[in-house]
Amino acid sequence: MKKERKTSVIGLMVQVAVLVAAVVTLLVLFMMFHAYPLTMRVLLAMEWLNLPVFIWIVGSAVAAGVMVGLSYGYGLKKRLTSLIHLINTLKQGRFHEPFPALGNDEIGQIGVYLRQLAVHLKKQVVSLQQLSSEKAEWKNQAKREAIFEERQRLARELHDAVSQQLFALSMMLAAMERNGQLPEKERARISMMKKMALDTQKEMRALLLHLRPVSLEGQTLTEGLEKLFREYSAKRWMDIDWEIDPLPALSKGMEDHLFRIVQEGLSNVLRHAEASKLRVYLKYRDQQLSLRLMDNGKGFDVERMKNTSYGLRSIEERTHEMGGVLKxxxxxxxxxxxxxxxPIIEQKGQIES
Ligand SMILES: Nc1ncnc2c1ncn2[C@@H]1O[C@H](COP(=O)(O)OP(=O)(O)O)[C@@H](O)[C@H]1O
Ligand SMILES: [Mg+2]
Known part of the structure; x- marks a missing residue:
C-alpha cells in the first residue's frame, strides 16, 4: 500500500508527460504543415537514418516529455517522501528531529504548519505527563490518607471499646480479689485473671503506640515527642519525665528515625518493663545528639535478646542508618x-527554637 502511493507520483508524471508530448507533437506537425506545405504522404515518405522522420518527431517529443516529467516528478516525490517521514516521526513523538528543507511552495507551507503543530504537540505531551505524574501523586496521597484514617479508626476503637472493657474487667476482678469470704484457691485464680487483664491492657497500650502515624506528619520531632509523652502521662499509662533541648534542623528522615526509636522504646517499657517511671532525655551538645530512655523496670538479659528480636534490632538499624551508636x-x-x-553536621543559623 505504501509502495503504491510512493510510485503513483512518478506514474502520474509519466502520464502527464506522454500527454504533453502528444500535444507538443501535434503542435509541431501543425506548424510544419503550415510553414512547409507538405502533404501527409510526403512527410510519411521522408526518412532519416532509415526511419521515417514522422517517427523521429513523435519519438523525440515523447522522450523529451518523459524526461522532463520524470525529473520534475522525482523532485516532487523526494519532497513528499520527506514530508511523510516527518509526519511519521511526529506520530512517534520524536519532536526534536530536524525538519527537512521542503522549499517555498505549498509543500514547504505544509512543512511550516507541521513545525507549528509539533511545537503544539510537544507542549501537550509535556502537560499530559505532568498531569499523569500529578495523578500518581494524588493516588499516593489518597492512599496515605486512607491508611492514616484507618489506623486512627482502629486505634480509637481499640481504645474506646476494648481498652475500657479491659479496665472494667480488671476493676471487677480486683474487687472480687478483696472479698475475704472466697476460698484461697479461688482468690489466687482471680488474682491471676486480674494480672492477665492488666497485661492485656498494657499490650493494648503498646499496640496503640504502633498504630500512631508512621511519620511525624508535618510536626517537628520535639512537637511529636511532647504530644506523645503528654498523652501517655495524661492517660496515666506511664509516668514519663522528659527533657528536650532546642534541636538543630534535622532531616525528615532523621526525625522519623528518632521518633520511631522512642516509640519502640516506650512500647517495650509498657509491655515488658513493669516500670513505674520512664525518663527521656534528648540532648544536643557539641554537634552531637544524644537520646536516652531510662526505665526503672525489671530489666532483661541484653545479650540474649539483642540479635533475635525485631524491636531492638530495628532500634539498632535506625541508629546505624543515622551514623550513630547505640548503647x-x-x-x-x-x-x-x-x-x-x-553526630550532627550543623549548618550555621539553623537552630530550631
Ligand atoms: N525496657 C525493657 N524492660 C524489660 N525488658 C525489655 C525491655 N525492652 C526489651 N525488653 C526485652 O527484650 C525483648 C525484645 O524486645 P523487642 O526486640 O522490642 O521485641 P518485642 O518487644 O517484640 O518482644 C522483649 O521481649 C523483652 O523481653
Ligand atoms: Mg518491642
Missing amino acids: LISLPGKGTQIEIKV
Whole structure:
C-alpha cells in the first residue's frame, strides 16, 4: 500500500508527460504543415537514418516529455517522501528531529504548519505527563490518607471499646480479689485473671503506640515527642519525665528515625518493663545528639535478646542508618537504659527554637 502511493507520483508524471508530448507533437506537425506545405504522404515518405522522420518527431517529443516529467516528478516525490517521514516521526513523538528543507511552495507551507503543530504537540505531551505524574501523586496521597484514617479508626476503637472493657474487667476482678469470704484457691485464680487483664491492657497500650502515624506528619520531632509523652502521662499509662533541648534542623528522615526509636522504646517499657517511671532525655551538645530512655523496670538479659528480636534490632538499624551508636544497658531488677548518640553536621543559623 505504501509502495503504491510512493510510485503513483512518478506514474502520474509519466502520464502527464506522454500527454504533453502528444500535444507538443501535434503542435509541431501543425506548424510544419503550415510553414512547409507538405502533404501527409510526403512527410510519411521522408526518412532519416532509415526511419521515417514522422517517427523521429513523435519519438523525440515523447522522450523529451518523459524526461522532463520524470525529473520534475522525482523532485516532487523526494519532497513528499520527506514530508511523510516527518509526519511519521511526529506520530512517534520524536519532536526534536530536524525538519527537512521542503522549499517555498505549498509543500514547504505544509512543512511550516507541521513545525507549528509539533511545537503544539510537544507542549501537550509535556502537560499530559505532568498531569499523569500529578495523578500518581494524588493516588499516593489518597492512599496515605486512607491508611492514616484507618489506623486512627482502629486505634480509637481499640481504645474506646476494648481498652475500657479491659479496665472494667480488671476493676471487677480486683474487687472480687478483696472479698475475704472466697476460698484461697479461688482468690489466687482471680488474682491471676486480674494480672492477665492488666497485661492485656498494657499490650493494648503498646499496640496503640504502633498504630500512631508512621511519620511525624508535618510536626517537628520535639512537637511529636511532647504530644506523645503528654498523652501517655495524661492517660496515666506511664509516668514519663522528659527533657528536650532546642534541636538543630534535622532531616525528615532523621526525625522519623528518632521518633520511631522512642516509640519502640516506650512500647517495650509498657509491655515488658513493669516500670513505674520512664525518663527521656534528648540532648544536643557539641554537634552531637544524644537520646536516652531510662526505665526503672525489671530489666532483661541484653545479650540474649539483642540479635533475635525485631524491636531492638530495628532500634539498632535506625541508629546505624543515622551514623550513630547505640548503647543498651539493662540491670535485672533495676531497669533498662537505651542510649543513642548521633553526630550532627550543623549548618550555621539553623537552630530550631
Ligand atoms: N525496657 C525493657 N524492660 C524489660 N525488658 C525489655 C525491655 N525492652 C526489651 N525488653 C526485652 O527484650 C525483648 C525484645 O524486645 P523487642 O526486640 O522490642 O521485641 P518485642 O518487644 O517484640 O518482644 C522483649 O521481649 C523483652 O523481653
Ligand atoms: Mg518491642
